[in-house]
Amino acid sequence: MLSRSRNAKLQNGLALAGLLLMALCLVWTQLLPAPDRVARDEDAPRLSGPIALVIIDAGHGGNDTGAIRDHVREKDLTLDVARRLERLLKASGIATKMTRSTDETVSLAARAAAANEERDCVFVSIHFDEGKRTAASGVGTFYAARQAAPVPLVASWFPFVQPASDKQGSSFESQSLAELIQESLVMKTQAINRGTRAEQFYVVANVRHPAVLVEGGFLSNNDDVMKLTREDYRQQLAAAISEGVTRYRVLVSERGATASAGQP
Numbered sequence: 001m002l003s004r005s006r007n008a009k010l011q012n013g014l015a016l017a018g019l020l021l022m023a024l025c026l027v028w029t030q031l032l033p034a035p036d037r038v039a040r041d042e043d044a045p046r047l048s049g050p051i052a053l054v055i056i057d058a059g060h061g062g063n064d065t066g067a068i069r070d071h072v073r074e075k076d077l078t079l080d081v082a083r084r085l086e087r088l089l090k091a092s093g094i095a096t097k098m099t100r101s102t103d104e105t106v107s108l109a110a111r112a113a114a115a116n117e118e119r120d121c122v123f124v125s126i127h128f129d130e131g132k133r134t135a136a137s138g139v140g141t142f143y144a145a146r147q148a149a150p151v152p153l154v155a156s157w158f159p160f161v162q163p164a165s166d167k168q169g170s171s172f173e174s175q176s177l178a179e180l181i182q183e184s185l186v187m188k189t190q191a192i193n194r195g196t197r198a199e200q201f202y203v204v205a206n207v208r209h210p211a212v213l214v215e216g217g218f219l220s221n222n223d224d225v226m227k228l229t230r231e232d233y234r235q236q237l238a239a240a241i242s243e244g245v246t247r248y249r250v251l252v253s254e255r256g257a258t259a260s261a262g263q264p
C-alpha cells in the first residue's frame with residue numbers, strides 16, 4: 001500500500017510538472033517576437049529598403065591633427081560632429097558604422113575599406129577647411145567624378161534596373177547625395193554656400209558606394225571658428241547631414257518604385 005501511494009504521488013507530481021512546463025512554453029512563445037520582427041542588430045535597428053547603413057568618417061585623428069587654430073583642432077571637431085550624426089541617424093532607424101570613434105590614427109585606405117566591405121551603404125566624410133585667405137568661409141560638399149568600380153546601388157535592390165550608362169554609377173549617385181546634403185547644410189546653418197564640387201579626394205574616390213566629403217567651415221576664418229566652437233552649431237551641422245542622407249534615401253526609394261511600376 002505504501003509503495004502504491006508513493007507511486008501515485010510521483011505520477012501526480014510528474015503530471016503537475018508536465019502541465020507547468022506546457023504553461024511555461026505557451027507563455028514563452030507568446031513573449032517571443034515573430035521571426036520577421038527580430039532586429040538584425042539590437043544596437044542599430046535597420047530600416048528595410050536601400051541604404052540601411054551610413055559609414056561615418058570623422059576626418060584625421062591620432063597623429064594627424066588636421067587643420068588647427070589656437071586650441072581648436074580639426075580632428076576633435078570632426079569626431080564631435082560624427083558622433084552627433086551617428087546619434088541622429090540611429091534615432092531615425094538608420095544603422096551606422098564609424099571609421100573611428102576615438103582619437104586614433106586611421107589610414108585613408110582603411111577608411112575606404114570600411115565602406116567597401118559593406119553593401120547598400122553611403123559614405124560621409126567630415127572635415128573642416130583651412131584657407132590661405134582668412135576671408136574664406138562657409139560650407140561645401142565634395143564628391144569624386146571618378147570612383148572605384150561602382151556598385152550599382154539601385155540594381156542591387158531591383159535586379160531589373162541597370163544604370164543607363166557608366167556615368168550613372170557611383171559618381172552620379174555621389175553627386176546627388178552631395179547636392180542634397182549641401183542644400184540641407186545651407187538651409188540649417190545659414191552659412192555661406194560654397195556649393196558642391198567634384199574633387200578626387202582619396203576617401204571618396206576609393207569608395208565603391210555613393211560617397212561625399214563635407215567641409216563644414218574654415219578654421220582660418222574668425223566667424224567660422226566662433227560658430228564651430230558652439231555645441232548647438234555642431235549639432236546643426238550633424239542634423240543637416242542627417243537630413244541630407246534621409247532625403248537621398250527617399251529619392252532612391254522613389255526612383256526604385258518608379259522603375260518597378262514601369263515594368264511590363
Ligand SMILES: [Zn+2]
Pocket residue numbers: 059060066067074127128129
Ligand atoms: Zn581635413
